[in-house]
Amino acid sequence: MQSRTSRILLTIFFLGLLATPWIIRRLSADKELASTASNSSSALAQYGFSFHEAGKASGIDFTHSAPTLDPKLAHIMPQIASMGAAVSIVDFNRDGLQDIYLTNSGEGSRNALYRNRGGGRFEDVALALGIGELNSRASGVSMGAVWGDYDNDGYEDLFLYRWGRPELFHNEAGNGFTSVSDKSGLPRWINANSAIWFDYDRDGKLDLFVGGYFDEKLDLWNLEGTKIMPESFEYAQNGGRKYLFHNLGDGKFEEVAEKLGIRSRRWALAAVAGDLRGTGYPDLFIANDYGVSELFFNSGGKEFREVGARTGIGFAPKSGMNASVGDVLNRGNFAVYVSNISEERVLIQGNNLWVPRDGTSGEELKFDNMAGILGVEIGGWSWGAQFGDLNNDGFQDIYLVNGYISADRNRSYWYDYSKVTGGNTTIISDAKNWPPMDGRSLSGYQQKKVWINDGAGRFIEVAQFTGVTDVYDGRSVALADFSNSGKLDVVVANQKGPALLYVNSVKPDNKWIGFDLEGTQSNRSAIGAQVRIFWNGQQQAQEVSGGSGFSAQNQRRIHFGLGQATGVDRVEIRWPSGKTQTVREPETNKIHKVKED
Amino acid sequence: MPASLTPDAVSPPKPKPASPVSRFFSSENRYLPPMLITAILLVGQVSSGLLESFSRTALAIVVAILFELVLGRLSYGRFPNLASAYITGISVGILIRSPAFWPYALCSAISIVSKYVIRWKGRHLWNPSNFGIAVLLLLAPEAVSTLSIQWGNDMLPLLVVWTLGAVITWRVKRFHITATYVASFLAFAALRGLITGHGFLAEASPITGPMYQLFIFFMITDPRTTVSSKWAQCLVAFLIAATEMVLRLNENIHAPYYALTIVGPAAMAIQLWWTAKGSQKAIV
Numbered sequence: 001m002q003s004r005t006s007r008i009l010l011t012i013f014f015l016g017l018l019a020t021p022w023i024i025r026r027l028s029a030d031k032e033l034a035s036t037a038s039n040s041s042s043a044l045a046q047y048g049f050s051f052h053e054a055g056k057a058s059g060i061d062f063t064h065s066a067p068t069l070d071p072k073l074a075h076i077m078p079q080i081a082s083m084g085a086a087v088s089i090v091d092f093n094r095d096g097l098q099d100i101y102l103t104n105s106g107e108g109s110r111n112a113l114y115r116n117r118g119g120g121r122f123e124d125v126a127l128a129l130g131i132g133e134l135n136s137r138a139s140g141v142s143m144g145a146v147w148g149d150y151d152n153d154g155y156e157d158l159f160l161y162r163w164g165r166p167e168l169f170h171n172e173a174g175n176g177f178t179s180v181s182d183k184s185g186l187p188r189w190i191n192a193n194s195a196i197w198f199d200y201d202r203d204g205k206l207d208l209f210v211g212g213y214f215d216e217k218l219d220l221w222n223l224e225g226t227k228i229m230p231e232s233f234e235y236a237q238n239g240g241r242k243y244l245f246h247n248l249g250d251g252k253f254e255e256v257a258e259k260l261g262i263r264s265r266r267w268a269l270a271a272v273a274g275d276l277r278g279t280g281y282p283d284l285f286i287a288n289d290y291g292v293s294e295l296f297f298n299s300g301g302k303e304f305r306e307v308g309a310r311t312g313i314g315f316a317p318k319s320g321m322n323a324s325v326g327d328v329l330n331r332g333n334f335a336v337y338v339s340n341i342s343e344e345r346v347l348i349q350g351n352n353l354w355v356p357r358d359g360t361s362g363e364e365l366k367f368d369n370m371a372g373i374l375g376v377e378i379g380g381w382s383w384g385a386q387f388g389d390l391n392n393d394g395f396q397d398i399y400l401v402n403g404y405i406s407a408d409r410n411r412s413y414w415y416d417y418s419k420v421t422g423g424n425t426t427i428i429s430d431a432k433n434w435p436p437m438d439g440r441s442l443s444g445y446q447q448k449k450v451w452i453n454d455g456a457g458r459f460i461e462v463a464q465f466t467g468v469t470d471v472y473d474g475r476s477v478a479l480a481d482f483s484n485s486g487k488l489d490v491v492v493a494n495q496k497g498p499a500l501l502y503v504n505s506v507k508p509d510n511k512w513i514g515f516d517l518e519g520t521q522s523n524r525s526a527i528g529a530q531v532r533i534f535w536n537g538q539q540q541a542q543e544v545s546g547g548s549g550f551s552a553q554n555q556r557r558i559h560f561g562l563g564q565a566t567g568v569d570r571v572e573i574r575w576p577s578g579k580t581q582t583v584r585e586p587e588t589n590k591i592h593k594v595k596e597d
Numbered sequence: 598m599p600a601s602l603t604p605d606a607v608s609p610p611k612p613k614p615a616s617p618v619s620r621f622f623s624s625e626n627r628y629l630p631p632m633l634i635t636a637i638l639l640v641g642q643v644s645s646g647l648l649e650s651f652s653r654t655a656l657a658i659v660v661a662i663l664f665e666l667v668l669g670r671l672s673y674g675r676f677p678n679l680a681s682a683y684i685t686g687i688s689v690g691i692l693i694r695s696p697a698f699w700p701y702a703l704c705s706a707i708s709i710v711s712k713y714v715i716r717w718k719g720r721h722l723w724n725p726s727n728f729g730i731a732v733l734l735l736l737a738p739e740a741v742s743t744l745s746i747q748w749g750n751d752m753l754p755l756l757v758v759w760t761l762g763a764v765i766t767w768r769v770k771r772f773h774i775t776a777t778y779v780a781s782f783l784a785f786a787a788l789r790g791l792i793t794g795h796g797f798l799a800e801a802s803p804i805t806g807p808m809y810q811l812f813i814f815f816m817i818t819d820p821r822t823t824v825s826s827k828w829a830q831c832l833v834a835f836l837i838a839a840t841e842m843v844l845r846l847n848e849n850i851h852a853p854y855y856a857l858t859i860v861g862p863a864a865m866a867i868q869l870w871w872t873a874k875g876s877q878k879a880i881v
Binding site: 378 | 650668671672694695696697699703706707710711713714732733734736737738739740741742755793795796798799800801802803805806808848849850
């Protein structure tokens, strides 16, 4: 039996174990304090950048509204009608200035196309150009939009996805938009929350991926029953189907998803394409709600193979709401960032940062989740996120928005939510079993996250110190250089809230360089072109994207921060056609226009 | 979790030699509970990818076993049977949810050490893993949650686990505890459904999840931390369900863990006090 001394020692040890969480918390708090408190009044000096919100002052006066769906869902309407605030960036009139398209979702509400007039001013021209009034009970309501020049005429066209009819608008040389949906071959109805443009077969014509969320057979305004919910909180496969529209080149698209191997019926919330293996063909990553993420390797544009489990990303099911790619370690390859749910005391899923494992490549590529190690794991009920070098120090940072339902601050729906989501299929899948929300919040009023990459394997959260103080229910975020001055500004679309424009001020001694690419043999938007920059003995890769994040699209322009570099050694561009082009010692602090040779 | 449905439950007389199958499914087989919980883990993992990760679960098991070996040796001068520690580790590995590794190790450590530190009249009062999980939920809410999801999309894995669990708890003479708790939970769910207006299914929903399979087959039946008599065991199971109902009406998400943490040791303490009082009387 224990002696008195050993009992005392064991008790002390036990108390030490009980104190461990407090010690860990204290240590990490001290660490954060050390990195932030010394000069919080001068974010510009300490972090190299700061934001100020200038939406309304710039002419962006836009507030998102949610739809009112079938009355059978009235008791949980806030959580059903909880998406649709989306933002995408485009230079629709080729005037060299990045414009903003915002979607709305209330029946009768208007989408907005904010033309960048220069000088920090924007004006809404959506109505005048025919892409404003697009939300109705008959057509469905907007969930997001992506831009791509599907007919290679030099002007970016608009694909609008809805809980309803998907619609393609042809850009008439920047003077208006014409719906070409009828002849394009798009289906009558998709309940979609994600879409991206990419040229999966590298034939020079942009193709389109659309991810269904709710089953496409559901008309959410006119339900026959209430069995519309996921059959499981983490293993659901009763969501909407996926679509891959192959661009035939005559304004028509052929749907080939199933033929090419994309048969998932998971609840897709985000998708991103990127050449993760260096094959030249874009692979497809899908972040799914209520389940695991999926990664489809692209086999020469002829087949997609789902390799999520094999590569490590498709193992632990979570609530994927974002998919964006970035070269976070300046190694010339891409990590994928997936946002999930973290709510203290209830559910700690943690976000995923899938980083390619050293020593793996090609078919054997494996990913490790390094979100915890790098410090970008806990982001609340996270939604959209984007990579971008916010302070031009040469490393990719992350801007994340979050917050699900901000209603009554003092009453939470979490208990009732967790009660039902833990139940069997027959219970969770039927909306009538879900307790009414009654004006309660669910992970509302959350502080956004701005993580700056210190270049040494750690991200530091600086939102509060850099001017990002809003607590709206953020959904979609996009980055763009609106003033062509070499800094990334941020546009945030908030659910049932105002659109925000965070204008960036960056320390001037950090250099930068930008590339506006135009394909000739490749698709003219150059979506999928990979730009690799070499400077100061390091490299960074980026790809022109046809949509990333959550219901979002950044500017197509590639922007690199260079830190205090005196120059750039070279830039290698690999076009979607397979051609490569090298630009030697390009001038810094300049936007370069590069046309495919 | 627990010290399991280990053999010190009851040792019935054997009028004739039992068949190998009977011996296997008997309370004499101290490896039966570990096998059951391993089966639950495998069914859950194969059908639904239940675990956060194999490595985290393995960490929880290894830490539990290491602490049991060291503390058993230091305290009693011999290496203890590891069935109980294995169940504790595996329960922690399944029930704790955290993206970090340290909570798995810490929870297992707290669970095992608590058995050796918090003792009264030579007995530990708390079910180890229940104690460890409840403590961690209280002390590290920012880093830890518990398994709150369901099995996959069909009833088959659930039925397999229920059937296996029922057969085994029956054989080791603990099924009445499970049955009493389940019946009480369902009755209270109906009552809560009336009080909240959310209906029976919403209130009964949690018990269909895998967390409850571990709770009803392992935690509340743990022989070392349950009272002796059959009727007292049923009463305690009922009181756990009743306490859980009160906690649930107050929207406590981790109600079952806290209910067992409160009621289990209280019942044990009362029994130990009562027994000691009886012994004193006999001596007098």
